[in-house]
Amino acid sequence: MSTDTPLPRTAVPLGITDPVEKARAELKAALAAIEEKSNVPKRVSLASERGVETARRFARRSPIAAAAAAVGAAAVVGAAVWGLVRLYTR
Numbered sequence: 114m115s116t117d118t119p120l121p122r123t124a125v126p127l128g129i130t131d132p133v134e135k136a137r138a139e140l141k142a143a144l145a146a147i148e149e150k151s152n153v154p155k156r157v158s159l160a161s162e163r164g165v166e167t168a169r170r171f172a173r174r175s176p177i178a179a180a181a182a183a184v185g186a187a188a189v190v191g192a193a194v195w196g197l198v199r200l201y202t203r
Contacts, residue, residue, distance in 0.1 A: 123149060 120126055122145040129135040149155075172179035 123142050125135070125138045125142045129138055168179070171182075
């Protein structure tokens with residue numbers, strides 16, 4: 114089977130006629146899917162990279178709004194930390 118696009122690790126190739134080979138391919142694909150689903154650090158890393166890229170595009174498109182959003186986020190984080198410390202010291 115010759116294709117131009119590579120087959121993902123979580124896919125079972127078509128055209129396998131031997132039941133043992135097909136079962137092995139299905140097991141391999143299932144294990145790869147479980148590994149990808151349970152690899153939380155990798156998923157968090159990919160999500161943060163997407164978020165950073167989105168933030169950079171937003172900052173390039175409208176820098177004043179991005180600065181205002183950064184100041185607002187800093188104020189929210191500061192207020193949350195202040196509130197937690199105040200609750201803890203009471």
